[in-house]
Amino acid sequence: MTDGTEDKPDGAVAADPGGNPWSALRRHTAARIALGRSGDGLPTRHLLDFQLAHARARDAVHLAFEPEAIAAALPGHVCVTVRSRARDRAAYLQYPDLGRKLDPEDLPLLRRGEHDVVFVLADGLSARAVHDHAAALLTATLGLLPDWRVAPVVLARQARVALGDDIAMTLGAAAVVMLIGERPGLSAADSLGAYLTFRPRPNLQNADRNCVSNIRPDGLAIPLAARKLAFLLTEARRLKLSGVGLKDDFPAELLEPAAVALEATRRD
Amino acid sequence: MGPAMAYHQDIGGTRHRFADLKDLLAKASPARSGDHLAGVAAESAEQRVAARLALADLPLATFLTEAVVPYESDDVTRLIIDTHDAAAFRRIAPLTVGGFRDWLLSDEADTETLRALAPGVTPEMAAAVSKLMRNQDLIAVARKIRVVTAFRTTIGLPGRLAIRVQPNHPYDDAKGIAASMLDGMLYGCGDAVVGINPASDNIPTTMRLLDMLDEFRVRHDIPMQSCILAHVTNTLEAIRRGAPVDLAFQSIAGTQAANESFGITLDLLAEAHAATLALKRGTVGDNVMYFETGQGSALSADAHHGVDQQTVECRAYAVARPFKPLLVNTVVGFIGPEYLYDGKQILRAGLEDHFCGKLLGLPMGVDVCHTNHAEADQDDMDNLLTLLGVAGVNFVMGVPGADDIMLNYQSTSYHDALYVRSVLGLRPAPEFEEWLIRMSILDGAGRVRPALAGSGASALLGHAEAARHD
Numbered sequence: 001m002t003d004g005t006e007d008k009p010d011g012a013v014a015a016d017p018g019g020n021p022w023s024a025l026r027r028h029t030a031a032r033i034a035l036g037r038s039g040d041g042l043p044t045r046h047l048l049d050f051q052l053a054h055a056r057a058r059d060a061v062h063l064a065f066e067p068e069a070i071a072a073a074l075p076g077h078v079c080v081t082v083r084s085r086a087r088d089r090a091a092y093l094q095y096p097d098l099g100r101k102l103d104p105e106d107l108p109l110l111r112r113g114e115h116d117v118v119f120v121l122a123d124g125l126s127a128r129a130v131h132d133h134a135a136a137l138l139t140a141t142l143g144l145l146p147d148w149r150v151a152p153v154v155l156a157r158q159a160r161v162a163l164g165d166d167i168a169m170t171l172g173a174a175a176v177v178m179l180i181g182e183r184p185g186l187s188a189a190d191s192l193g194a195y196l197t198f199r200p201r202p203n204l205q206n207a208d209r210n211c212v213s214n215i216r217p218d219g220l221a222i223p224l225a226a227r228k229l230a231f232l233l234t235e236a237r238r239l240k241l242s243g244v245g246l247k248d249d250f251p252a253e254l255l256e257p258a259a260v261a262l263e264a265t266r267r268d
Numbered sequence: 269m270g271p272a273m274a275y276h277q278d279i280g281g282t283r284h285r286f287a288d289l290k291d292l293l294a295k296a297s298p299a300r301s302g303d304h305l306a307g308v309a310a311e312s313a314e315q316r317v318a319a320r321l322a323l324a325d326l327p328l329a330t331f332l333t334e335a336v337v338p339y340e341s342d343d344v345t346r347l348i349i350d351t352h353d354a355a356a357f358r359r360i361a362p363l364t365v366g367g368f369r370d371w372l373l374s375d376e377a378d379t380e381t382l383r384a385l386a387p388g389v390t391p392e393m394a395a396a397v398s399k400l401m402r403n404q405d406l407i408a409v410a411r412k413i414r415v416v417t418a419f420r421t422t423i424g425l426p427g428r429l430a431i432r433v434q435p436n437h438p439y440d441d442a443k444g445i446a447a448s449m450l451d452g453m454l455y456g457c458g459d460a461v462v463g464i465n466p467a468s469d470n471i472p473t474t475m476r477l478l479d480m481l482d483e484f485r486v487r488h489d490i491p492m493q494s495c496i497l498a499h500v501t502n503t504l505e506a507i508r509r510g511a512p513v514d515l516a517f518q519s520i521a522g523t524q525a526a527n528e529s530f531g532i533t534l535d536l537l538a539e540a541h542a543a544t545l546a547l548k549r550g551t552v553g554d555n556v557m558y559f560e561t562g563q564g565s566a567l568s569a570d571a572h573h574g575v576d577q578q579t580v581e582c583r584a585y586a587v588a589r590p591f592k593p594l595l596v597n598t599v600v601g602f603i604g605p606e607y608l609y610d611g612k613q614i615l616r617a618g619l620e621d622h623f624c625g626k627l628l629g630l631p632m633g634v635d636v637c638h639t640n641h642a643e644a645d646q647d648d649m650d651n652l653l654t655l656l657g658v659a660g661v662n663f664v665m666g667v668p669g670a671d672d673i674m675l676n677y678q679s680t681s682y683h684d685a686l687y688v689r690s691v692l693g694l695r696p697a698p699e700f701e702e703w704l705i706r707m708s709i710l711d712g713a714g715r716v717r718p719a720l721a722g723s724g725a726s727a728l729l730g731h732a733e734a735a736r737h738d
Binding site: 051183 | 301304305435437438441444446447450451605606609639640641645646671673681683687720729730732
């Protein structure tokens with residue numbers, strides 16, 4: 001017995017060095033540690049575990065957006081589907097600006113009105129996140145905002161966060177909440193981000209928005225995310241602003257520490 | 269600085285025109301998404317080669333009189349021009365860019381000659397010649413260059429490859445970080461640095477993590493250096509409050525405006541360098557800075573001045589150069605597919621950055637990495653890692669299972685380090701290698717085969733339990 005992962009005579013390796021002091025380290029972190037070795041390489045089981053996680057993340061990035069399915073999960077809501085100027089996934093990934101502007105052909109679909117808020121459900125970098133969680137999050141959030149005049153739900157394809165500004169300005173909405181698929185990681189490919197912008201206008205920066213990220217069953221659970229979002233919306237309307245000036249005083253103990261996903265807030 | 273010149277190249281009756289030097293450089297650059305995004309890339313494959321033909325005939329001395337970013341408005345340009353070593357340049361002064369490539373490949377350009385040349389090369393010269401070089405040229409010339417630096421270990425020696433242990437944790441949990449760090453040490457990694465990207469970039473976190481790493485180092489008598497990759501202003505404050513800072517870290521870029529977007533100036537870097545140096549914590553050397561760079565960072569800050577992303581990246585190395593860093597790390601695939609679209613572009617960029625940095629005299633390492641929305645996978649990472657090993661890279665990253673659970677991207681793993689050291693016969697830094705033998709982590713044949721019972725390695729394993737939450 002050395003490290004519990006030494007090569008067996010036939011070259012095979014114990015995939016799980018259960019019980020040895022090295023594998024005991026695993027209880028301290030979700031990182032991929034104490035994986036053992038096959039010679040100097042990764043044991044087959046762990047090689048394929050990684051490939052599965054990466055495959056899921058890749059599939060989530062390239063999964064086709066299905067607005068019909070989301071609309072079907074929102075009975076009683078009027079839904080409008082729009083596109084950004086990014087024609088396909090390759091253009092979307094290479095030219096972020098295209099994903100921030102509405103396709104001019106879709107402008108007539110958005111009717112101006114008296115709206116306190118518009119919710120945009122967008123594919124972003126993970127259509128899977130939107131398919132799996134956006135309708136439930138929207139329903140839970142709206143349940144906490146009974147007196148709000150809510151615009152028709154907009155379902156947006158090949159969208160970046162700032163597309164919501166274009167949509168809200170066209171609709172004349174005072175605020176926009178973008179529920180958008182976050183860049184998939186290996187541990188989660190279904191993470192939804194919610195970006196709140198009050199008084200949307202052109203050329204806003206990340207500092208002008210509030211973000212709730214890592215929304216998924218194993219991250220920030222949907223009921224909590226809905227409460228946090230309703231809190232932020234109410235505060236934004238009261239203070240007439242969003243972004244760094246709107247302090248997120250939502251009780252921190254209700255949120256799990258793992259719900260901090262810094263990258264998602266920075267990179268879109 | 270002279271007036272901007274226009275350039276042209278005639279091919280079969282077609283005249284290809286290039287507005288100025290930066291346009292010529294951009295059009296000559298191998299295709300990548302970031303240059304398309306910036307609108308500076310060649311519009312056809314023929315135009316790209318036409319630009320290279322024109323660039324090949326350009327005298328190197330042109331770069332001393334024509335700036336790609338104005339001297340008057342950019343302190344990086346001023347640094348490049350004002351610190352240029354004319355005596356070192358003399359050897360290549362008569363050459364064109366094409367002639368420079370031929371000379372770099374020649375027997376005359378040996379290790380000692382290239383070492384002496386480095387202060388005479390400007391970033392734009394390095395970028396220009398790299399655009400005329402195939403991947404094999406980038407490897408062959410980089411392999412001849414040695415940049416050796418030291419703090420508690422010596423990095424960059426022939427036949428050696430150092431590894432940064434990167435034990436990040438989503439909320440900086442001490443036990444979680446310790447577990448990932450110990451895992452890396454048991455795979456023989458950590459001789460470049462144990463470097464943590466903190467999830468929370470504040471001073472108390474930085475100080476807590478620095479104390480933890482220093483206690484660990486002292487208790488197990490490890491020849492290693494640690495670094496918390498916080499903003500340099502936080503590191504400076506931690507030094508003022510008495511924290512055990514080995515290395516000061518900062519992300520840097522190739523224009524004044526991009527550096528301002530990072531919240532830094534050249535003076536601030538000089539202040540951090542002086543403050544860290546004054547702690548005198550090194551044992552075998554006094555290189556105390558750790559810089560990170562990456563193609564696309566200037567464009568993402570809208571601070572690229574119409575210069576192609578590879579040339580701007582080289583200018584970041586000029587920012588690093590005066591501070592004699594221990595480590596310079598180009599984080600090549602982190603930025604995403606809008607800058608480097610796929611495995612081919614990431615591979616090319618990694619080899620370019622490594623070559624150009626080394627040519628400029630910097631201790632280059634590469635974070636061989638990708639994000640999930642790039643067209644790249646572990647096979648692409650294997651290719652780049654292997655090529656960089658052949659090219660003589662000073663260090664690469666070691667991330668548990670290649671999966672950084674804090675930064676959400678894929679880098680190279682501790683296992684990848686074992687692989688590349690093994691297939692290329694590369695060994696750890698000498699001081700660290702000696703420690704690994706003492707701890708029974710390396711066996712008699714120099715392989716990583718840790719003995720866990722009744723040895724130094726077993727004492728290490730107990731450390732995660734001892735790590736405190738505070």
